[in-house]
Amino acid sequence: MKCPFCNQDNTRVIDSRPVPDNNSIRRRRQCDECGKRFTTYEKIETIPLVVIKKDQSREQYDRTKIQDGIMRACYKRPISVEQIEKIIDEIETEIFNKEDREIPSTEIGEIVMDKLKDLDAVTYVRFASVYREFKDVNTFMDELKKILN
Template sequence: MKCPYCNGEESKVVDSRSTEDNVAIRRRRECLNCNRRYTTYEKVEDISIFVIKRDLTRELFNRDKVINGIMRACEKRPVTRCQIEGIVDSLEKTLNNNMTTEISSEGIGEMILDKLKNVDEVAYVRFASVYRKFDDINSFMEEIKRLIKEK
C-alpha cells in the first residue's frame, strides 16, 4: 500500500475495525517513511457472474430474479422467506467459491431444484414444471415418480 503523501511503500496498521455495515474493514495506517497517517478500506471483491440463457444471450446474475422465481413456486406453501434467502445464499456461495464467472440458466435451475427438494416437495415440482417446461401431465408424473424413487 503506497502512502498517499510521500508514495512510501511501507506502513504499519495502527487500528483495524469493521465498518458499520460489516461489508469492509477500515484500517488506520501509519507510513514508516513520513510518519503520516491515512485510512484504507479492505473489501472482498465481488465477481460478476453472467448467466447464459437458453437463447445464448448473457445477463448479469440477478439475486432478486432468482428469489422471485422461487417465491412463485413456494406460493401458499409453508416455506419462509428466510428459507428462500438461504437457498439463494447457498447458490451464490457455491458460485463464488467455485470462482464461476459464467453459468447456464439450466445450471442455476438444477442447483435450485437440488435445494428445493429438501425444503418442500410441492414447491420443487412447481419449480421443475416451469424450469423444465413440462408439456403435459405425463411430464409431471415422471418427475413425481423420480422424486419418490429418490426418497
C-alpha cells in the same frame, strides 16, 4: 454514510458484527445530527458473474431472478422468508465458488431444484414444472415419480 432520516453526513458506527453468511458485515449507526439509529450492511464486492441463457445470449447475474422464482414456487406453502433467504444464500455461495465467471442458466436452475428438493416437495415440483417446461401430464408424472422413489 448519510443519515436516511435527515440526510446529514455525520453518522458514526455504534456496533459491528458479521452476518451469519460470513459474506457481509452488519453495522448499527447513529446520526450525530438527529440522533436516530439505522442499520447498514457491507457486502464483499465480487467479480461480476455472467449468466449464459438458453438462447446463448448473456446477461449479468441477478439475485432477484432466483428470489422471484423461488417465491412463486413457495406461494401458500409453509416456508418462512428466513428459509428462502438461507436457500438463496446457499445457491449464491455455490455459484460464486465455481471457478468460472460465466455460468449457464441451466446449471443455476439445477442447483435451485436440488436445494428446493430438500426443502419441500411441492415447491420443488412447482419450480421444476416451470423450469423444465413440462408439456404434458406424463412429463409431470415422471418428475413426481423421481421424488417418490
